[in-house]
Each structure stands twice: as structure tokens, then as C-alpha cells.
Amino acid sequence: MSTSLRAFFKPQTIAVIGASAVKGKIGNVVFEVLRSKFKGKVIPVNPKYRELMGVECYPSVKDIPEDVDMAVIVVPAPAVIDVVKDCVDKGVKAIIIISAGFSEIGPEGAERERKLIEIIKGTGTRIIGPNCLGVYDAYSGVDTWFLPEDRMARPPRGHIAIISQSGALAAAMLDWAARMGVGIAKAISIGNKADVDEADLMEYLVEDPDVRVIAIYLEGLKPGSGQRFLEVARKVVKRKPVIVLKAGKTEKGTKAVASHTGSLAGSYQVYAAAFKQVGIIEADSVLDLFDMARAFATQPIPKGRRVAVVTDGGGMGVMATDALESLGLLLPETPEDVKQRLRQKLVPFAALGNPIDVTGNVEDEHYVAAFEEVLKSEAFDMVMGIFLMQPPLLTEKLPEKLVQVFRRFRNKPVVAVTFGGSELTLKLIKVLEENGIPVYEIPERAAKALWALAYYGEVRQKLLEE
Amino acid sequence: MSTSLRAFFKPQTIAVIGASAVKGKIGNVVFEVLRSKFKGKVIPVNPKYRELMGVECYPSVKDIPEDVDMAVIVVPAPAVIDVVKDCVDKGVKAIIIISAGFSEIGPEGAERERKLIEIIKGTGTRIIGPNCLGVYDAYSGVDTWFLPEDRMARPPRGHIAIISQSGALAAAMLDWAARMGVGIAKAISIGNKADVDEADLMEYLVEDPDVRVIAIYLEGLKPGSGQRFLEVARKVVKRKPVIVLKAGKTEKGTKAVASHTGSLAGSYQVYAAAFKQVGIIEADSVLDLFDMARAFATQPIPKGRRVAVVTDGGGMGVMATDALESLGLLLPETPEDVKQRLRQKLVPFAALGNPIDVTGNVEDEHYVAAFEEVLKSEAFDMVMGIFLMQPPLLTEKLPEKLVQVFRRFRNKPVVAVTFGGSELTLKLIKVLEENGIPVYEIPERAAKALWALAYYGEVRQKLLEE
Numbered sequence: 001m002s003t004s005l006r007a008f009f010k011p012q013t014i015a016v017i018g019a020s021a022v023k024g025k026i027g028n029v030v031f032e033v034l035r036s037k038f039k040g041k042v043i044p045v046n047p048k049y050r051e052l053m054g055v056e057c058y059p060s061v062k063d064i065p066e067d068v069d070m071a072v073i074v075v076p077a078p079a080v081i082d083v084v085k086d087c088v089d090k091g092v093k094a095i096i097i098i099s100a101g102f103s104e105i106g107p108e109g110a111e112r113e114r115k116l117i118e119i120i121k122g123t124g125t126r127i128i129g130p131n132c133l134g135v136y137d138a139y140s141g142v143d144t145w146f147l148p149e150d151r152m153a154r155p156p157r158g159h160i161a162i163i164s165q166s167g168a169l170a171a172a173m174l175d176w177a178a179r180m181g182v183g184i185a186k187a188i189s190i191g192n193k194a195d196v197d198e199a200d201l202m203e204y205l206v207e208d209p210d211v212r213v214i215a216i217y218l219e220g221l222k223p224g225s226g227q228r229f230l231e232v233a234r235k236v237v238k239r240k241p242v243i244v245l246k247a248g249k250t251e252k253g254t255k256a257v258a259s260h261t262g263s264l265a266g267s268y269q270v271y272a273a274a275f276k277q278v279g280i281i282e283a284d285s286v287l288d289l290f291d292m293a294r295a296f297a298t299q300p301i302p303k304g305r306r307v308a309v310v311t312d313g314g315g316m317g318v319m320a321t322d323a324l325e326s327l328g329l330l331l332p333e334t335p336e337d338v339k340q341r342l343r344q345k346l347v348p349f350a351a352l353g354n355p356i357d358v359t360g361n362v363e364d365e366h367y368v369a370a371f372e373e374v375l376k377s378e379a380f381d382m383v384m385g386i387f388l389m390q391p392p393l394l395t396e397k398l399p400e401k402l403v404q405v406f407r408r409f410r411n412k413p414v415v416a417v418t419f420g421g422s423e424l425t426l427k428l429i430k431v432l433e434e435n436g437i438p439v440y441e442i443p444e445r446a447a448k449a450l451w452a453l454a455y456y457g458e459v460r461q462k463l464l465e466e
Numbered sequence: 467m468s469t470s471l472r473a474f475f476k477p478q479t480i481a482v483i484g485a486s487a488v489k490g491k492i493g494n495v496v497f498e499v500l501r502s503k504f505k506g507k508v509i510p511v512n513p514k515y516r517e518l519m520g521v522e523c524y525p526s527v528k529d530i531p532e533d534v535d536m537a538v539i540v541v542p543a544p545a546v547i548d549v550v551k552d553c554v555d556k557g558v559k560a561i562i563i564i565s566a567g568f569s570e571i572g573p574e575g576a577e578r579e580r581k582l583i584e585i586i587k588g589t590g591t592r593i594i595g596p597n598c599l600g601v602y603d604a605y606s607g608v609d610t611w612f613l614p615e616d617r618m619a620r621p622p623r624g625h626i627a628i629i630s631q632s633g634a635l636a637a638a639m640l641d642w643a644a645r646m647g648v649g650i651a652k653a654i655s656i657g658n659k660a661d662v663d664e665a666d667l668m669e670y671l672v673e674d675p676d677v678r679v680i681a682i683y684l685e686g687l688k689p690g691s692g693q694r695f696l697e698v699a700r701k702v703v704k705r706k707p708v709i710v711l712k713a714g715k716t717e718k719g720t721k722a723v724a725s726h727t728g729s730l731a732g733s734y735q736v737y738a739a740a741f742k743q744v745g746i747i748e749a750d751s752v753l754d755l756f757d758m759a760r761a762f763a764t765q766p767i768p769k770g771r772r773v774a775v776v777t778d779g780g781g782m783g784v785m786a787t788d789a790l791e792s793l794g795l796l797l798p799e800t801p802e803d804v805k806q807r808l809r810q811k812l813v814p815f816a817a818l819g820n821p822i823d824v825t826g827n828v829e830d831e832h833y834v835a836a837f838e839e840v841l842k843s844e845a846f847d848m849v850m851g852i853f854l855m856q857p858p859l860l861t862e863k864l865p866e867k868l869v870q871v872f873r874r875f876r877n878k879p880v881v882a883v884t885f886g887g888s889e890l891t892l893k894l895i896k897v898l899e900e901n902g903i904p905v906y907e908i909p910e911r912a913a914k915a916l917w918a919l920a921y922y923g924e925v926r927q928k929l930l931e932e
Contacts, residue, residue: 146858147858150889151857168857169782171856172856175855175887176907177888178888184476219781219784247788253785253787257784286885287908318719321722322719324719325716325719351725357725361705388638391634419635425641428705440754442752
């Protein structure tokens with residue numbers, strides 16, 4: 001089943017139908033972006049040209065002499081039906097329809113969309129869209145997003161897959177991820193989801209070795225698709241975490257959904273209960289979605305809920321404690337033998353309970369000693385390190401020293417918190433992130449990320465036992 | 467009463483007692499920072515030197531021939547008592563004791579702290595600290611924080627005052643504010659608050675024309691000081707908003723507070739109820755504190771709870787709607803006449819209800835038209851503008867055009883949301899922030915800021931009517 005989507009992500013040859021020579025036009029941007037990033041062959045289709053930017057151009061996809069795996073369609077809506085027919089005749093497996101003017105504009109468009117489905121029925125050809133941005137694959141270079149790099153920067157390769165019902169939001173997410181250095185594996189803007197929907201994509205992505213976590217922006221499921229969505233999700237969650245950001249939670253929000261994607265959002269309470277039942281994790285906001293996804297993309301799943309907090313700021317330690325306890329995570333007291341060893345290594349007024357407060361007199365080696373102890377200790381399943389980089393004795397070597405320690409204990413999740421803005425803070429963020437330790441601005445967000453890891457561990461266990 | 471603190475913020479002459487020539491020592495950093503930033507006179511005191519960095523140095527504060535308004539003490543704890551006696555004899559009005567080794571270390575230190583209070587009793591001399599970083603005043607240049615600029619950058623001048631029981635956290639906050647361009651008027655690290663406490667500072671700050679909002683990080687009030695704190699807060703809130711970030715909310719968090727500042731935090735529920743009673747706004751995190759403070763520092767207080775949302779991303783509009791409605795804010799339907807005019811000016815598929823969705827086909831002028839209408843309309847008290855800057859027709863001129871419109875309607879609060887990372891996004895953030903429009907990453911945080919403005923307006927009204 002899921003292999004039917006392979007051509008969307010790993011095609012050999014892509015036809016851009018409606019490719020244009022006019023700078024700024026969608027058909028121009030899509031062709032140019034694909035040409036510069038996709039490793040396979042990109043062929044322009046447009047009866048107006050015999051050649052486009054030095055590449056032979058064909059009047060129809062049917063005129064292309066070689067096999068075509070994927071077609072990206074950017075022609076106006078009324079012309080799309082015939083083009084899709086041509087694609088099916090040609091044996092194209094994956095069609096992305098970027099063009100708008102379908103069910104989102106009313107009955108006329110809905111009829112057009114219905115026809116599309118009829119055409120592909122039983123053919124093995126699948127459609128993403130219409131009214132979407134399509135597929136971004138950081139590994140294969142498939143990138144059908146008609147936004148040039150200066151508007152939407154492309155993020156580094158990573159292990160997060162994004163499925164979004166809103167193209168604008170997904171574009172903003174990629175642009176944001178690029179600036180923050182957050183690694184993305186794939187992003188799919190699914191538009192009206194006439195054919196391919198969230199469930200289909202989850203089935204594909206669960207098999208994708210580049211993907212460690214699936215993050216979904218959802219306004220509403222299509223009528224009749226809820227059952228399959230949940231069945232697929234339950235299977236997927238046994239192997240990979242799924243995070244959903246559901247918009248349209250309130251009465252007014254539900255109304256806003258109807259005027260945006262036309263989804264019948266239905267009662268949020270029903271969604272929330274169903275998500276919980278199949279082990280889907282809900283995000284509260286776009287940032288919350290990324291906070292949790294970043295942890296899943298880089299950290300192992302913990303064995304339990306016991307967190308050790310190491311901090312050089314007592315206040316941040318208190319806030320971390322409040323946040324962790326509110327989320328139902330545990331902060332066991334530091335074991336006596338660990339305390340004893342730390343007493344030799346830290347400053348006299350360091351607090352050795354949990355949080356371990358290395359204080360403002362902290363030196364690099366104190367942090368190193370504290371992390372070695374808590375990472376080694378059987379008393380803790382996860383570690384939160386809080387680093388206020390203002391104390392005078394901390395050096396610019398701390399980040400590398402931390403990475404050395406964290407590397408030796410890769411079986412335990414570690415997340416970091418830092419709040420500041422000077423050189424030392426920025427270097428800490430950069431080095432830790434580059435070495436796979438997610439860094440958060442405040443302990444509340446780091447705590448939520450740890451909670452997600454622990455919660456998923458428990459949910460997966462429960463699903464596997466059922 | 468409150469004038470007794472004036473010398474902490476607007477002194478003519480400051481003595482640094484324990485000033486040092488040894489690079490990196492606290493007495494050295496404090497002296498150097500003050501010398502480079504404070505506009506008045508800075509005089510070193512240390513029996514070891516006759517001269518320090520070209521400035522005459524005195525063995526005791528009593529040997530200084532001229533009047534001294536403020537003394538910053540960095541000598542070891544056992545020597546502090548005698549130094550404070552000298553200051554009182556000299557007629558120093560404001561003493562900041564940075565030195566640690568007082569009540570935070572146990573009975574011996576507590577006894578030392580008790581003596582300090584005895585010495586200043588009835589003299590008119592006031593003490594901030596001990597065990598603190600002291601005062602940062604962006605306007606007068608008083609800056610007793612012993613952290614050089616490369617560890618803790620100094621933020622631009624603004625209208626937020628910070629009072630913090632945690633020095634480390636306050637330092638991180640200033641460093642963060644500097645990087646984010648968040649304007650700060652004053653920050654006071656109050657340490658053990660042997661004498662000057664939150665109530666004293668609120669009384670002073672409410673009279674300070676540079677301060678529009680008071681933000682407090684609090685672990686616990688001193689025994690017996692609760693009543694006065696609330697009485698003062700109630701008076702202050704009638705004139706300026708007070709935001710409190712209370713740490714130690716959970717059982718474990720309360721325990722962590724005890725091991726950090728030694729405060730008996732008491733039941734958080736009691737605090738929360740008391741805050742509510744006097745109109746104090748509670749923050750959930752350091753970011754939440756700044757989110758609300760930034761709105762108070764730049765925006766007027768709205769007349770009511772009715773919000774207009776203008777967005778080019780439908781998904782973001784839905785999330786804004788959910789967030790606003792969850793907070794009890796109102797999203798009235800756009801009035802018919804406004805809709806009619808917008809129908810002429812926006813793209814055909816723009817949604818004209820509330821949120822107004824200018825869609826991904828937005829051009830600069832569409833945003834301008836929409837904001838002119840909602841700012842002018844009697845139907846809305848506040849405006850949230852959401853700007854995803856990926857759409858192809860938006861130009862780099864949008865930020866300046868927005869500022870032009872916002873300037874004409876300064877009586878209505880406006881907050882902005884943008885999520886992204888490319889040049890256009892970064893320029894939008896910069897231009898709006900420089901022109902006093904707070905920008906947030908996600909609609910949930912912008913909604914919270916609007917909620918704070920509306921809630922404060924209502925609370926103030928109620929307190930004034932009592």
C-alpha cells in the first residue's frame with residue numbers, strides 16, 4: 001500500500017506541466033527550484049516552448065519519450081483534468097496538483113475535484129493536492145514549493161516529517177526551521193487532499209528510515225476518513241511518534257476552519273479523545289510542535305519518568321521543578337553516593353538534591369562532573385541541563401566539554417535550556433544543537449519535550465502489549 | 467517614602483568599596499563598568515591603593531572629601547558591617563551590598579544581616595542586598611552588575627522595570643533582552659532583601675516616568691511582609707501594571723525555593739489568590755513575562771475585549787481565534803460596511819469575517835487597506851496582525867507601510883505575529899519592533915499579550931471605582 005507513494009519522494013524523472021520562462025511565475029519558480037536541487041531529471045511541459053532554459057520542452061507529457069515518475073501540475077484549474085488524463089495515459093505514478101480552483105472555491109471546483117478522482121481510480125496513479133505546495137524532500141531534492149529561497153529558506157536535513165493542511169503555515173515552518181537550524185526530512189503540503197491524505201502519508205513515512213517523528217498540522221479530517229486515520233495512526237505510533245497540532249478547538253476556531261480549508265472540523269473533544277486513544281501526542285502551538293519534534297528527532301526514548309536537573313541558576317531550577325512536576329514527571333532525590341562524590345567536586349554551597357545547583361561560582365569542570373554523575377546514575381531516566389552563561393568562571397570551552405560527556409551516554413535523553421544572548425550563550429546553542437542536543441529558551445518548554453519522550457515511551461509500550 | 471530610594475537610581479557620586487585593580491575580580495568589574503557608563507562621579511575605596519586606573523583611591527569612604535550618595539560594597543562578608551557603619555557616618559543614602567555570606571549561608575550569616583539592619587535603623591540610609599547584583603538603570607547609567615559586557619550585554623533603553631529575587635536569572639534576562647532588542651528601564655537584583663524589598667521598589671517605580679510596567683520574579687515574600695506587599699501593589703496597579711512570575715508553585719518547587727533563596731514560599735494558592743485580588747497579573751514563564759511586559763511598554767490600554775485579526779495565513783488565523791477565544795477575548799464579526807469596502811480592495815477569495823484572511827495572494831496594499839479599516843472601526847478595541855512573509859507578491863516595503871498606518875491610530879493596541887526566518891521576516895520584525903509594535907512568533911503568545919492589556923484595563927477600572 002504505502003509503496004504507491006514512493007514516486008512522490010524518490011522519482012527518477014519529474015515533468016513540470018505548465019513550466020514557464022516568465023520570471024516569478026509559479027511554473028517558472030517550480031521548474032527552477034527543481035532544476036537546482038533535484039538530483040534526477042526535470043522535464044518542462046508547455047506547448048508554448050520548444051526549449052526552456054536549455055532543456056527540451058514538450059507540448060504534452062505524452063510527448064516525452066522517456067518514462068516519467070512524477071508530474072507537477074501548475075496549469076489553470078480548468079485545464080488540469082485533461083492534463084491528469086494525459087499523465088495517467090503516460091503511466092505517471094505521482095501527480096502533485098499545485099493549481100487552486102477546486103473544492104475550496106465552491107460547487108464548481110468540487111465537481112472538478114470529483115472528476116480527478118474518477119480519472120485515477122484503479123490506475124495506480126496517486127494525487128497530492130490540488131491547491132497545495134506539494135513535496136519537500138531534503139534527501140532526494142524533490143522540492144515543488146513555488147517559493148524562491150529568499151522568501152522560504154530550505155532547512156538542513158534532519159529527521160522530522162511535516163504534513164500540513166495549510167500550505168502557508170508549512171512554508172513558514174520550513175523558513176523558520178531553516179533559520180533555527182532545525183533539521184527536516186520531508187514536508188508535505190496536502191492542500192484539499194482529494195486523494196492522498198494524512199493516513200496515506202503516515203503509512204509511507206513510518207517505513208522511511210530518514211524519518212523519526214511525524215508532525216501534522218490538521219484542521220479537519222475529510223468526512224468518512226476518520227476511522228482509517230485512527231487505525232493507521234495506532235499502527236504507526238507503535239513504531240514512530242506522531243504529533244498533531246489541531247486547529248479549530250473552540251467554537252469560533254471551528255468556524256474559522258470552515259472559512260479557511262472548508263473542513264467540517266467537528267467537535268474538538270471528539271478529536272482529542274480519539275488522538276489520546278491511539279497514542280497521538282497533541283501540540284498546543286507551532287512552537288510546541290517543534291519543541292517536541294526536535295526531542296524525538298535527536299533523543300532516545302527514556303525508560304521512565306525520572307528527571308535530573310542540573311543548573312547554575314537556582315531560579316531556573318525552581319521553574320524547571322514546577323514545570324516537570326506539573327507535567328507528572330518525577331524528580332527523585334540525588335542518591336547519597338552521588339551526592340558524596342559531587343561534594344568533593346562542586347563548590348561548597350552547591351545544592352546537591354535535585355535540582356543540582358552548581359551556583360554562579362560554577363566552573364566548566366563542575367558541570368562536567370555533575371552530568372557524568374547523573375547520566376551514569378540508575379536513579380535518573382532523563383537529564384535537563386540549564387546553562388545561564390553569565391557566571392564569570394565559565395569559559396567558551398564548556399560546550400565542547402559537555403558534548404564529550406553527552407556522547408558517552410547516548411542511551412539517556414538530554415535536553416538543554418539557556419536564556420541569554422551574548423557570545424557564550426550563542427556558542428552553547430550552536431554547538432549543542434549541532435551535536436544533537438535540543439536547546440530551549442525556558443525550562444517549561446524543555447520539560448514539555450521530556451514529557452513527550454516519556455509519554456511516548458509509555459504509550460508505545462501499552463500499544464505493543466495490546 | 468519612595469523618595470528615599472532615589473539615590474539608588476539617580477546618584478551624583480558613587481563609592482565602590484572594595485574596588486580592585488585585579489582584572490576579573492568583582493571589585494574590578496564593578497568599578498570599570500560604572501566608570502564607563504555612569505554619568506556622575508565614581509570613587510574607588512580600598513586601603514591597598516592610592517590610585518586606581520587614574521582615579522584617586524581612598525582607604526575608607528569616610529576619607530572621601532566630597533559627599534557620596536551611593537556606596538557599592540564588594541568586600542568579604544565579615545568586613546561589611548564596619549563598612550556599612552562608615553557609610554552611615556558619611557551620610558551615604560543608598561548602599562548596595564553585593565557581597566554574599568549572609569542569611570543565605572545559615573545562622574552566622576543571618577546574624578550578620580540582622581546587624582546591618584540595626585545599623586541603618588532610623589538613619590535614612592537604605593540597603594539593597596546583600597547577596598545581589600544591585601541596580602541597572604538604563605537612563606542614569608547606574609550599573610553595579612559585576613558582569614562584563616561580553617557575558618551580559620546591556621539592553622537598549624525602554625520602559626520595563628524588572629525586580630528579581632534571583633540575580634542569575636535577572637542577568638540572563640538582561641542579556642536576552644539585549645539580543646532581542648527589548649527595551650529595559652531598570653533592573654534590580656534584590657538578593658536577600660535585608661532592607662529594600664519588592665514593595666519599596668514598586669513605590670519608587672510607580673513614580674518613575676521612564677517605567678510603564680513593573681515585572682517581578684518572586685520566589686517568596688519575607689515573613690510579615692505580605693500585607694504591605696499587597697497594599698502597595700493595590701495602589702500601584704491603579705497607575706501601572708504589575709506582572710509577577712512566581713516560582714515555587716508545586717510541592718517540589720516550593721522545596722527547591724527553600725534550597726535556593728531560603729524563602730518560605732508558603733502555599734502558591736494563597737499567593738495566586740492574593741495577586742488576583744490586588745490586580746497583579748501572573749506570568750507562566752520568563753517568556754510569558756516579557757511577552758506581556760513588551761505589550762504594556764509600547765501599547766495603550768484598550769477600551770474593551772474585542773479583537774480584529776488580520777492574517778495572510780488561514781491556519782494561523784484559526785490558531786489565533788482558538789487562542790483569543792480560550793482567553794475570553796472577543797472576535798466580533800466584521801461590520802457590513804467595513805466588509806463592503808474591503809471587498810473592493812482585497813483579492814476575490816479573501817475572507818472578510820474575523821479573522822480577515824487576505825490570503826497568500828496578498829499584496830502590501832491589501833494589508834494596508836485591512837488595517838486602516840479595522841483600526842478605524844468602532845467594532846474593535848485591539849488588533850492582531852499576522853504576517854507570513856513567504857507569499858510572492860509581498861515586498862520589502864511592507865514593514866514601513868504598516869508603520870505609517872499604525873502611527874495614525876496610536877490609541878488602539880496593535881500586536882504582530884510572524885513565523886519564518888528569511889530576510890523579509892527579519893526585516894518585518896526589526897522595523898515593527900523599532901517602531902513600538904511588539905512582534906511574537908506565534909498567535910498564542912500575541913493573544914496572551916492582548917489579554918493582559920484588556921485584563922489590566924478592567925482591573926484598573928475596578929480598583930479606581932472601589
